[in-house]
Amino acid sequence: MMKLQRKLNHSIYNASRFVVKPNNHTKYHNHHEIEVFITISGEGLIKIDGNDVSLKSGVIIELEPLKTHIIFNTSDKNDLIICSFWWNDNDHFHNSIKNKFLELTEIGQHDDVHFILPSFTTPNGNLHVGHIAGPLLAADILKRNYNLNKFNAYLLTGTIGHQTQVQIEADKLGKTFLETALFYSEKIRQSMEYINIQPDCFITLENKDNLIMVSNLFIDRLLK
Structure with a gap:
């Protein structure tokens, strides 16, 4: 051997x-x-x-x-x-991908659910070309392709506010950390809307229901 x-x-x-x-x-x-x-x-x-x-x-x-x-x-x-x-x-590999895809689309509505999660954007500024041409555009095209072929697909994204860059920008603007994160999160959401990228879920620091859910989960684990 x-x-x-x-x-x-x-x-x-x-x-x-x-x-x-x-x-x-x-x-x-x-x-x-x-x-x-x-x-x-x-x-x-x-x-x-x-x-x-x-x-x-x-x-x-x-x-x-x-x-x-x-x-x-x-x-x-x-x-x-x-x-x-x-x-x-x-x-041979590309033919296998094509055949696999055709096999699944012939079934019609495929049972699997596809969650597409591109990188969350740091809310210390608005979107730039790198964000759009990188994770966001690719994720949007993938979701549209899935939906076009009758697959269940959902685009989940948002902003990740717990970053040092947000505090640095907040100090420059004379705003609080949360104010800055929410301000740019809204700018980012609007920019995505302008270029017709429509996520099914856009998460920011202001999602209080999510905060409560995660807090309760950790408390429950600690008590156990």
Whole structure:
């Protein structure tokens, strides 16, 4: 195996050998590479997107990109020994993404709920091009794409006021920390509205219900 690994060091292919102990299993994996498993010895099963496939010596499994998989050793005493080979194929990966998306959209209204949370903006000034071109525009496009294809998707964002920069700006303006945070939070919300980015939830320091909920949660944990 060491000779094989040395030969693969400068190629597009990767290889490894791993052991699953009796009555044990690997972690769930899902990745962009194509992967091939060759069962060397032992018995078990691999679960691929919820479907079980038996493993024994000589069984070879090829996995397409984005296939969720986990391997179980079903033996009480023998190790399950497997060789793994994987490589990256960008064209194949992009086709897998397209096929996966088409498969889900054919179902219609997909059951999963997608919460999109771009970075919260620090309210020490208004939005700038970096905020818009970075997290906010990407998140808005993603939400629109989900909704267009009948997925449940929600855009959650706001401002994160507990930052030193807010106090520095407050000192310059002669305002309190909270006044400054709320002033720029409203400016940021309005700017998002001007460019037609419409979050389903915009959170600021003034969300008293959220403060009460979090406070009660911590108090409850402390009392326990």
